[in-house]
Amino acid sequence: MxxxxxxxxxxxxxxxxxxxxxxxxxxxxxxxxxxxxxxxxxxxxxxxxxxxxxxxxxxxxxxxxxxxxxxxxxxxxxxxxxxxxxxxxxxxxxxxxxxxxxxxxxxxxxxxxxxxxxxxxxxxxxxxxxxxxxxxxxxxxxxxxxxxxxxxxxxxxxxxxxxxxxxxxxxxxxxxxxxxxxxxxxxxxxxxxxxxxxxxxxxxxxxxxxxxxxxxxxxxxxxxxxEPRNAFVADFIGESNIVDGKMLKDYYVEFSGQKFDCLDKGFAAGESVDVVVRPEDVDIVEPEKGMLKGVVTSVAFLGVHYEIIVDIGGFKWMIQTTDEHFAGDSVGLYIEPDAIHIMKKSEYSGLYGDYSSYSEEIDHLSDAEEEEP
Amino acid sequence: MNKKAFGNKLVASPYIVWSAIFIVVPLIIMVYFSLTDQNGAFTLANISDIGKYKKAFGISILYAAVATLITLVLAYPMAYFMTKLNISSQRMLFMIVMIPMWMNFLIRTYSWITILANTGLINTFLSKLGLGPLRLINTPGAVILGMVYDFIPYMILPLYSVMSKLDKSLLEAAEDLGSDAFTKFRRVLFPLSKPGMISGITMVFVPSVSTFYISQKLGGNKTMLIGDTIEYFFNLGPTYYNIASAISLVLMVMILVCLFIMNRCGGNDEDGGVLM
Missing domain, CATH: 3.40.50.300 (P-loop containing nucleotide triphosphate hydrolases)
Structure with missing residues (x-):
C-alpha cells in the first residue's frame, strides 16, 4: 500500500x-x-x-x-x-x-x-x-x-x-x-x-x-x-576530495591531467563538472602503477586507518588507508571507475574538497611541536 | 588561626559592628522595655494589655493584605510582560520601575496629597467638568493606594527576576503537550514563579503592615494603624516606651510567624527568589 x-x-x-x-x-x-x-x-x-x-x-x-x-x-x-x-x-x-x-x-x-x-x-x-x-x-x-x-x-x-x-x-x-x-x-x-x-x-x-x-x-x-548532488552535500557528509573536471563523453572524464573511466552519463561533451572521490575509495600503489602520482605531505594515525594527505600537482587529496606511509614518500593513486562520482557545477563549486588548508594546519601543528625544547 | 578565615572576618567586621550597634542592641532594648514597667521591674502586663489594640492590629493586617493582593495582581502581568520584550526595552522598563525607588518615599507619599486633596489635581479637573468634588483623601482607599504605590517595585522586581530566568522552552513544552494559554499559566508559569511571589508578598506586606506615615498623610487621623499606635505612644514620652515596645515586639513576632508560614508554603524552591 x-x-x-x-x-x-x-x-x-x-x-x-x-x-x-x-x-x-x-x-x-x-x-x-x-x-x-x-x-x-x-x-x-x-x-x-x-x-x-x-x-x-x-x-x-x-x-x-x-x-x-x-x-x-x-x-x-x-x-x-x-x-x-x-x-x-x-x-x-x-x-x-x-x-x-x-x-x-x-x-x-x-x-x-x-x-x-x-x-x-x-x-x-x-x-x-x-x-x-x-x-x-x-x-x-x-x-x-x-x-x-x-x-x-x-x-x-x-x-x-x-x-x-x-x-x-x-x-x-x-x-x-x-x-x-x-x-x-x-x-x-x-x-x-x-x-x-x-x-x-x-x-x-x-x-x-x-x-x-x-x-x-x-x-x-x-x-x-x-550520489551527492553538489559540493556542499559531498563535503558535509563524510570526507570528500572534490576536483575540477571535464566530461569528455558519457562514462569518460578528465581531471588532474588524466582521463578516467566512470559510471556517470548525461552531461554535455566538454562540460565542466565537479568530481568527487571519497578518501576510502582510493588505493595507494607503486608510483609507476598509479593513475595519478603525488607526494605524501602528512600522515595521521586514527586507529582504524591512517589519514594521509597526498599532494598531486598542487591539489591535496585525503586518502584513508590501512597501510603505513611516511611524509615525503612518492606514491601512485589507483581509482576504480565506481569510486568516481560526477556532479554538475553549483554555487558551492570550488569552496570545498581541497585538503590543502587541512594539511597546512597539521604541518603547522607539528612545526610548533618540534620547536618545543 | 587560618589566615583566610581571619581575613574574611576582618572584611566583615565593619558590618558586624554596625549590626550589633544598630540592630541587635535596639532589639534587646525593645525586649527589655516590653517586659518591664516604668520602674524597671519585670512584668508581663504590657504584653497582656495588647488586646486593647486588637482593632489597630486587625485594620493594619487587613489593609496590608488588601494592598499586597492588589500589588500582586498588578505586578504579575507587568513582570511577565517585561520578560516578553527585547533586552533594551526590558532595561528601560526596569529603570522606570526603579527610578521612583531612588526618591524618598515620604516625598512620594506627599505627592499623592496634592493629587487626591479636596482641592487637588483630580478634584480641580472634575470641577472644571462640573463634577465632584470626590472624597478621595483621608479614606481607607487612599491609604491602600499609598501602600500599593510605594511598595509595588518590591513586588515587580522579584517576579521579574524569577520569570526572566524561566526557560522559555518550558512554556513551549506545555503548549506542545496541549495547554492553552490559561493552562500554561496555571500548570507551569504560576508554580514556577512561586518563589518570586513569596519574596514579593513578603517585601510588600511587611512594610505595609507596619507603616504609619502613609496612613497619617493619606488617611487623615481616622484610621489608626498599628504603626500609628506605636508612634503615638512613643511621642507621648518615656512613660509610654514600655507599651510601645510591647506592641512592636508582638508585631515583629507576628510578622516572623507569617514569613515562616509563607516560606513553608513555598516549598523548597530556594532558587530565584530574592528575600531581602
Missing amino acids: EKENIVELKNISVAFDGEQVLDGLNLDIVDGEFITLLGPSGCGKTTTLRLIAGFLEPDTGDVLFEGKKINGVPAYKRQVNTIFQRYALFPHLNVYENIAFGLRVKKRPESEIKEKVAEMLKLVNLTGLEKRHTDTLSGGQQQRVAIARAIANHPKVLLLDEPLAALDLKLRKDMQKELKKIQQQLGITFIFVTHDQEEALTMSDRVVVMDSGRIQQVGTPQDIYN
Whole structure:
C-alpha cells in the first residue's frame, strides 16, 4: 500500500529581522518514516521543525497536515509533539507528573493516566523512578523522560530537536539505537533535526540536507553519501576530495591531467563538472602503477586507518588507508571507475574538497611541536 | 588561626559592628522595655494589655493584605510582560520601575496629597467638568493606594527576576503537550514563579503592615494603624516606651510567624527568589 504524506511543506519562506531563514522550502514527509533534517547551524532546520510544531508561522507558503492546511492552528491543537533540545522537563514536577502532563491537560481519567505512564516508563526503561525529581536524573534519564512525556500523547508525528546533542558519545550511540527501536515499534513519523552527519546516516530512512534556508538534497542515507548532488552535500557528509573536471563523453572524464573511466552519463561533451572521490575509495600503489602520482605531505594515525594527505600537482587529496606511509614518500593513486562520482557545477563549486588548508594546519601543528625544547 | 578565615572576618567586621550597634542592641532594648514597667521591674502586663489594640492590629493586617493582593495582581502581568520584550526595552522598563525607588518615599507619599486633596489635581479637573468634588483623601482607599504605590517595585522586581530566568522552552513544552494559554499559566508559569511571589508578598506586606506615615498623610487621623499606635505612644514620652515596645515586639513576632508560614508554603524552591 502506498504510504500517504503526513506533513507537506509548500513553498515556505521565513525571514527574521530581514534575514532569510527559509527560502522557498518544499518537502513532503511520508507517514511512518524516520526523516532527518541535517545541516550546519543556521541552515534553517530548527526553524522548519518549529513551523511544523506550530511555534512559528511562515511568512509565505503553507504547512499541510494529513492534506489539510494548518497555518494558524496553535501548537496546542496540533497532533504533533516535540522533544526539545535541552529536554524542557518541568522542574516542579516529578517523573510521573512530567509524563502525565499532556494526559492531565486533556483531562483523561486517573486510571488511564496511571496505566499510560506505567507503559511509557517501561518503554523507556525507567520503571521505578516515578517519584524522582527530574533534576536528580542523569542526562540520559532526562532524555528518556522527555521521550516518554511526548509519546504518551499518541502524536502522529514526533519532532526531535537535536535531542542527543547534550549526551556524551557512548550514551548518544545507545540512544540512537533506542530511538530507532521506539520509532519502529510505535510506527510514528519521526522528524529529527541534527548537525551530526553520522547520526543522520545511521538513524534515518531519508535525510534532508539543508544549507542557507534551502534543501540541498533529499534521499536515503546511501543516496546522499554515494550520489551527492553538489559540493556542499559531498563535503558535509563524510570526507570528500572534490576536483575540477571535464566530461569528455558519457562514462569518460578528465581531471588532474588524466582521463578516467566512470559510471556517470548525461552531461554535455566538454562540460565542466565537479568530481568527487571519497578518501576510502582510493588505493595507494607503486608510483609507476598509479593513475595519478603525488607526494605524501602528512600522515595521521586514527586507529582504524591512517589519514594521509597526498599532494598531486598542487591539489591535496585525503586518502584513508590501512597501510603505513611516511611524509615525503612518492606514491601512485589507483581509482576504480565506481569510486568516481560526477556532479554538475553549483554555487558551492570550488569552496570545498581541497585538503590543502587541512594539511597546512597539521604541518603547522607539528612545526610548533618540534620547536618545543 | 587560618589566615583566610581571619581575613574574611576582618572584611566583615565593619558590618558586624554596625549590626550589633544598630540592630541587635535596639532589639534587646525593645525586649527589655516590653517586659518591664516604668520602674524597671519585670512584668508581663504590657504584653497582656495588647488586646486593647486588637482593632489597630486587625485594620493594619487587613489593609496590608488588601494592598499586597492588589500589588500582586498588578505586578504579575507587568513582570511577565517585561520578560516578553527585547533586552533594551526590558532595561528601560526596569529603570522606570526603579527610578521612583531612588526618591524618598515620604516625598512620594506627599505627592499623592496634592493629587487626591479636596482641592487637588483630580478634584480641580472634575470641577472644571462640573463634577465632584470626590472624597478621595483621608479614606481607607487612599491609604491602600499609598501602600500599593510605594511598595509595588518590591513586588515587580522579584517576579521579574524569577520569570526572566524561566526557560522559555518550558512554556513551549506545555503548549506542545496541549495547554492553552490559561493552562500554561496555571500548570507551569504560576508554580514556577512561586518563589518570586513569596519574596514579593513578603517585601510588600511587611512594610505595609507596619507603616504609619502613609496612613497619617493619606488617611487623615481616622484610621489608626498599628504603626500609628506605636508612634503615638512613643511621642507621648518615656512613660509610654514600655507599651510601645510591647506592641512592636508582638508585631515583629507576628510578622516572623507569617514569613515562616509563607516560606513553608513555598516549598523548597530556594532558587530565584530574592528575600531581602
